Amino acid sequence: MxxxxxxxxxxxxxxxxxxxxxxxxxxxxxxxxxxxxxxxxxxxxxxxxxxxxxxxxxxxxxxxxxxxxxxxxxxxxxxxxxxxxxxxxxxxxxxxxxxxxxxxxxxxxxxxxxxxxxxxxxxxxxxxxxxxxxxxxxxxxxxxxxxxxxxxxxxxxxxxxxTPRDPRRHLRALARTAVEDLAAVLRLLASGMRTGSAADVQDALVRGRASQPAIDEWSETATSAGELARVSPAIRKYRDEVAELGGHAVRIDRAMRNARVLARRSRSAVDAHTHDMSTIAAQVEDTARAVDELAAALGSGRDPERARTQLLALAAALDPFRVAPQDWQVQSLVLLHRSLAVDLLEAAGVDPQDARESLPEI
Structure with a gap:
């Protein structure tokens, strides 16, 4: 394609x-x-x-x-x-x-x-x-x-x-779509890393860029729904969840940007054909699975406990010196992956300080 x-x-x-x-x-x-x-x-x-x-x-x-x-x-x-x-x-x-x-x-x-x-x-x-x-x-x-x-x-x-509608339903649908797009980007990126396919890595980057409007729509919708919830008695009870979904939109936006940076930096490593990227490819694939869980949770309005557990386990393994002891280029990719993991942990409900502390010290 x-x-x-x-x-x-x-x-x-x-x-x-x-x-x-x-x-x-x-x-x-x-x-x-x-x-x-x-x-x-x-x-x-x-x-x-x-x-x-x-x-x-x-x-x-x-x-x-x-x-x-x-x-x-x-x-x-x-x-x-x-x-x-x-x-x-x-x-x-x-x-x-x-x-x-x-x-x-x-x-x-x-x-x-x-x-x-x-x-x-x-x-x-x-x-x-x-x-x-x-x-x-x-x-x-x-x-x-x-x-x-x-x-x-x-x-x-x-x-x-x-005649306001329950704003959560539309927001949840937008959240699911945007987070599923992020998962798809990470799966493509993992495939490119694992097989050494520069085309897959480039496709991941293109898909990440094409998905930005979905995140923008989610964020703008959350802002408008929050304003309506403050003045409309019919939906005021949903104000807290609407605000929370708006915060998730910001975090997923950061995560998508970090995923695009990771894809751009991965391209040179894949082009070189001299780097062992199997471990980081597996980690990115694991991240994609956790993001799928996060999409399902946000889309249904339930607590993303499973995604949180998976992401915490993943974050604990993001030690660049253990993943690639002698390869500074792969180490730089792991460092970028760490930033992505923190954004996703925050989106899954982890306190920002706890999210950073879940990473191995370097």
Whole structure:
């Protein structure tokens, strides 16, 4: 399998994972847009309530990770942009220089009101939309389009607050995927070390790089879920586990980076064909098995006791002078493996100090 084929396979698997995670929040956002449209048309009496569904869709987005702050920022940004655009178009008309004025004023006002980038971006974009739309698109009087945007934002905020899903399920799935990717990288690396295959070592490095988006998504999702857990009564009870999964994402990110460094350094040793790498290959293979156990534990929400036991036993054997007494290049690989082992031990619940002390003194 070529490196390009490997990247494509990883990307396709991650793509289907995103679709499975996103279909329900997309459905929620679509229904919220429809409800906003119906309220603005039938309850308020606006015949063309364009900005009501636009505001709801933009504010909710298409993921389960609906930070209340993010939803509020987007909804407020749309409302501010629409109101300011309507006001300025009424005062100065529209045209090229009016576009510059409207965008400048909208962005300055948004930055004054809040630090959020999304608020500023949406305020500017919606103000530009107002400048570009013909006057006949405005319905409901001078505040009509602003009322439509406010309705959409209010519906979006209600959906974010009142219909939260258990954030642990999605986080656990992301954790399992990311940690399984790490295990796969280590298995490929071990195979390359054992057989002297530079192609396998290179494939391990390529797969490690291709897996980074999965870890990034896990970390970003944990951050958003933590913000929602602080304000939503329905999921506040999950706050501790959400925070713990976010911490694991940081540790696995470090572990993946260390695995990539180990793969890069292994390439020169494999190319030389003069090093006995059987022992370190076996250790990396053992690490991959422990990481598989860690993935299963994080994915199911149980304590990673088995992974912790395996990793502690592995760490105790990472003495570079015993693994390769006369080979400084293999010794350097063992030293890199030690850093990886500490990150994994911390991800398995071992105290950082205890994780470092589990390694042999050198």
């Amino acid at each position: 070529t490196a390009a084929e490997l990247v494509v396979r990883v990307r396709v698997r991650q793509g289907w994972s995103r679709v499975r995670a996103a279909w329900f929040p997309i459905l929620q956002a679509a229904l919220a847009a429809a409800i906003s449209f119906a309220i603005a048309r039938y309850a308020v009496g606006h015949p063309y309530p364009f900005f009501a569904p636009v505001s709801a869709w933009i504010a909710l987005g298409f993921t389960t990770d609906r930070s209340v702050r993010r939803v509020a920022e987007l909804a407020a940004g749309v409302a501010i942009g629409v109101a300011l655009g309507d006001l300025l178009v009424h005062l100065i008309g529209n045209g090229p220089w009016q576009v510059a004025v409207v965008l400048f004023v909208a962005a300055i006002l948004a930055r004054f009101l809040d630090r959020g980038q999304m608020l500023t971006t949406q305020a500017g974009v919606q103000a530009l939309v107002i400048v570009g739309l013909p006057a006949l698109a405005a319905t409901g009087g001078p505040l009509g389009r602003w009322i439509d945007a406010a309705i959409g934002g209010a519906v979006a905020l209600a959906v974010a607050l009142l």
